[in-house]
Amino acid sequence: MSPFILKIIETLRQSSAALPKELILEAISENAENLDTLFNIAIECAQNNRLEQAIGILTQLAQFRKEDPGIFYSLGFIASLKHEHEKAIELYDRAIELDPQDPAALINKGASLNELKRYEEALIALDKAIALNPGAGQAWSNKGTALNALKRYEEALAHYDKALKLNPGYVEALLNKGVTYAELKRYEEALAHYNQALALHPGDVEAWSNKGTALHELKHYQAAAESFKRVIELDPQFPFGKGVLLHAKLHACDWADIDDLYRSICRNISENKKSADPFGFQGICDDEALLKKCAEIFSLAKFPPQKKLHSGQASKNHPKIRIGYLCGEFREQATAILMTELWELHDKKQFEIYAFDNGWDDQSPRRKRIEDAFDGLIDISRMSDAQAAKAILDKEIDILVNLNGFFGRPRQGVFARKPAPIQVNYLGFPGTIGADYIDYLIADSVVIPDDSRQHYFEKIVRLPHCYQTNDSKKIISDKQFTREELGLPKEGFVFCCFNNSYKILPQTFDIWMKILHAVKDSVLWLIEDNQEANQNLRKEAQARGIDPARIIFAKRLSLADHLARHRCADLFLDTLPYNAHTTASDALWAGLPVITLTGSTFPGRVATSLLKFIDLPELITSSSAAYENLAIELANNPERLGQIKQQLDRNRLTAPLFDAPLFTKNMEAAYAAMHQRDLAGLPPEHIDLKN
Template structure:
C-alpha cells in the first residue's frame, strides 16, 4: 500500500498521517472480514486525504463485490486518475468492466496492466476469461497457457483452459486440463462439473455422472446441476434413481430454484407451468432484458421487409433439415432474407444449400454479442427470428439487447423462452391451445395448420433396405421409435412393454446410442416381463439411409412427455404411420400437430391407456393399419404438412401483420393467420 501525491488541494503532513492511519485500521478490519467497518474507515481516510489512492481503490473493490457496479466504476476511475500505473487496480477495473460487458475497454485495461507487469498471472487469467466472453477462444487459450507457464500450480487457470478447450470442441484436452486443476484442488466443484460436461460430449455418460456426483458432493447447490445429471442419466436410460431425482428437480423448479436448465426439463415433465418457471429462472439470472430499451427509427425507402434468421444450426442438423425449404420459398419481391450463423462452418451439403438459399448469409460465429448486435442493428432488420431459443449455441444476449423491433421465437426450442423481449412464438392451435397461452411469455402467432416446416427435397436412399439387411425378424410386427434415448422415460417404456406383452409376435426397434444404453434397456425389458431379445437397436446411418430403413417398420410408437418432432415428419415422409399421445406442453403435442396437418387424426390419442390400446389394435388389425398407410401415401403430397409454399405464405402473412402492428404503435397480441391465398392470387389482388 502507498499514498500518491494529492491531485487536488494540498494535504498537510498531519492530514496525510491521519488518513494513512485510518486506512491502515480499515485495511486490518477488511482482512478480518468486517467490511462495513472497513468502509467507514476508508471513507474517513478520504476526508483527511481526498486523493488517497488506496482508500479509493479499496472502496471501489467493496462496491464491486457488493454489486454496486456504477459506484465501483466511478471510484476505480478516480483511483486510476491518481495512479494510472497501478497494475492491480487496472486488473480489478478490467474485471468490473468485463461484468459491465464493456469488453473493449476491459481488454485495454488488462493489456495495460500486462504491459507494465508481463508476469502478472491474475491479469493473464482474467484476460483469458474476457476473451472467452468475446468468443475469441484461441486467444483466450493463449492467455491461460501464459498464466500456467508463469504459475504451473494455478488451478483456476487449468480449469479455465479446460473451459476454452471445451468451447472449441477439444473435449479430450479439456478433460485433461480439468484433471490437472483437480490434482491441485481435489474439491474444486466447478471443475468436477465441467469435466462431466466434457465427458458427456465425448459420449462417456457414466463417467460424466461420476463427475457430477463429485461436484454435488462438494457443492450441492451448484445451479442447474441436478437437472443436468438427471438428463445424462436419461441419455443412458439409467433409471435407478429416477423417481427421487426427478421429484427433487421438479420440487426445486416449483420453488423457482435453478435446478434444471430449461431444455432437459422438456423431457421430464409436460407441465407447461413448470417449463415456464424453469425458462424464466434461467433467463432472469443469465440474460435479463436490457435496462434501457433500444429505439428503432423508421427505415427510409422501405420496399421489402427485412427478416433476420439467427441460428447456431445452419448445417446438417434437424432444424436445418426442416426449414431449408422455407428460406428458398420466401417471396423475394416482398422480403429480404438474412441468415446470421453462429454455429460451426461444416461445409457439408446442407450448409452449402443454406448459403445459396439465403439472399444474405452472414457468418457471425467469431463475433461477440456486442459485435453481432451492432451488425444486426446496422442492417435495420424489421423482424428477427430466433431459431435456437434455449438450445445449444443459443445467444439470448443478442435478443435481450434487441436487434429488431419485432423478435420471434420459432422452431429450434419447443416451448416458451420465458423472456419478455421475445414478442411472439410461431405455433398452431394443437401446440398451444388458447387456454394455455398464459404459460408463454410470448404472444402466439397461430398458423393455420402445423407450425413445422418440412422440406420436400429431403433425400431417401434409393437402395431399398430389407429386414434381413437390418437384422430384423422377417415375420414379426415391428414397432419402432427413433427418438433420442433421453426421451424414453420409465413411464413411456412401461407403455411400450405393455404393448409388446399384448402382441406376442412383435418387436421394438430403437436407436442405439451406446451398448451400455442398450444393455440398460434390455435389463428394463426383462424387469417388465419382456424378453430382451425382442429389443433391436439401429446403429447411426447417414440421413438418407436412416429414412430408407424406416420403411421396414410397421408402426412408430411415440414418447411422452417429449414427442418425436423432426423424427415424426421423417417417418411420415417415408410412409410410416406414427401413433402419438397428447401431453400438456408444446414438446408433448408436436407429433399431434403434424398428424393433424397430414389428415391422420386417428393416430392421435388423448391418454396413456388409449395409446396402448390403439397400438395393440393396429398391430392386430393389419387391414386397418394398411388402410392408414394408403391414406398417408395419398395425403403426403396433398395435405398441408409437406406443402412448404403454403406454410411460407402463412408465415409471410404473419410477418406483415406483426410489422403493421408495430408500425401503428400497437403492442404484440396473439393473432390467428387465415389460410393464405396462393402467391399468384395474392399478387393479382394487390
C-alpha cells in the same frame, strides 16, 4: 492496545452484525495509530466473509484517509465479492486515480468488467495492468477470459499459456483454457485441463461442472452425471446444477433417483431458484407454468436485457420486408432440414432474407441449397454478441427469427441487445424464451391452445395448420434394406422410436414393455444414441420381464438411408412428455404411422399437431391406456394398419403438413401481420391466421 480497539474486537467476537458507527469513530478520534489497526481488522473481517463489518469500518476510514488507495481498492474488492460490479468499478477507479502505478486495481477492474460483459473495456484495463507488471499471471488470465468472450479463441489460449508459464499451478487459468478449448469443440483437450485443475484443487466446483459439460459433449453421460453429482455435493445451490445432472442421467437412461431429483428441481423453480436449464427441463416436465418460470429464471441469469440497439419501428423505406434468420445449424441438421424449402420458396418480390450463421459450413449439398436461397449469409460465429447485434442492425433487419432458443448453438445474448424491431422465437425451442425482448412465438392452435397463452412471455402467432415447416424435397434413398442387415428379426412386428434417449422416461418405457408383452414376437427398434443408454434400457427391459434381445438399436445413417429404413418398421411409438418432432415428421414422410399421446405442454403436443394436419386423427390418443391399446390393436390387426398406411400414403402429398408452398404463404402472412402492426406503432399482440 487502545480500549476502543479492544471494545471493537470484543464486539466482533460476540456478534456478526455491523459495528456501531460511533464506536469506530471513537477509535479513530482517540489515536491516529488506530487507523492502521482498524484497516487490518477490516481486512481480517473480509477474509472471514464478514463483509458488512469490513465495509462499515472501511467506509469510515475513507472519510479520514481520502487519499489512501488501499481503502478504496479493498472496498472495490468487497463489492466485487458481493457481485456489485458497477460499484466495484467506481471504487477501483478511485484507487487507480490515487495510485496509477498499482496494477492490482486494474486487474480487478478488468475482472468486474468481464462479469458485466464489457469485454472491450476489460481489455483496456488489463493491458494497462500488464504494462505495469508483465509478471501478473491474473492479468493475463483475465485478459484471456475477455478474449474468449469476444470469440478471439487463439489469442485467449496464448494468454492463458502466458499465465500458466508464470504460474504452472494457476487453477483459474487451467479452467479458463479448458473453457476456450470447449468453445472450439476440442473437448478432449478441455477435459485434460479440467482434470489438471482438479488434481491441484479437488474441491473446485467450477472444475467439476466444466468437466461434466465436456463429458456430456463427448457422450460420456454416466461420467458426466458423476461430475454433476459431485458439483451438487460440494454446492447444493450451484446454479442450474441439478438440471444438468438430471439431463445427463436421462441421456444415459439412468433412472435411479430421478423422481426425487425432479421433484427437488420443481420445488427450487417454484422458489425462484436457479435449478435447471429450460431445454433439459422440457424433457421431463409436463407443467407449462413451471416451464415458463424455468425459462424466465434462466434468461434473467444468463441473458439479461442489454441496452437496446433498436428501439424504434421497422424502416418504412425498405421496398421489401427484411427477415433475418439467426441459427447455429445452417447445415445437414434437423432444424435446417425442416427449414430449407421455406427459405427457397420465400417470395423475393416481397421479402429479403438474410442468414446470420453461428455454426459452420459442412460442405453438404444442403448447405449449398441454403446459401443459394438467401440474399446474404453473414458468419457471426467469431463475432461477440455486441458485434453480431451490430451486424444485424447494420442490415436494417425488420424481423429477426431465433431458430435456436436454448437448443444447439444459440446466441441468446444477441437477441438480448434487441438489434431488430421485431424478434421472433420459432422452431428450435418449443417453448417460451422467458424474456421480454422476444416479441412473438410462432405456433398453432394445437401446440398452444387458448388457455395456454398465459404460459408464454411472447405473443402467440398461430398458423392455420401445423406450425412445423417441412421440406418436401427430402430424398428417401432407393436402397432396399433387409431386416437382417439392420439387425431385426425376419418375422414379427417391429415397433420403433427414433427419438433421442433423454426423451425415453420410465413411464413411457413401462407402456412399451406392456405392448411387447401383449404382441408376441414383437421387437422395439430404437436409435443408438450412446452405449450407456443401450445397456440401461436392456437392463430395464429385463427387469420388466422382457428379453433384452427384443430391444434393438439402429446406428445412425445418412438422412436418405435413414428414411429408407423406416420401411422395415411397422409402427412408430411416440414419447411423452416430449414428443417426437422432426423424428415424427420423418416417419410420416417415409410412410410409417405414428401413435402419440397428447401431452400438456408445447413439446408434448407436437406429434398431435403433425397427425391432425396430415389428417390421421385416429392415431392420436388421450390416455396411457388408450395409447397402449391402440398399439396392441394395430399390431394384431394388419388389415386396419394397412388401411392407415394407405391413407398416410395418400395424405402425404395432399394434406397441409408437407405442403411447403402453402406453409410458406402462411408464414409470410404471419411476418406481414407482425410488420404491419409495427409500422402502425402498435405493440405486439396475439395473431391468429385463418385458412
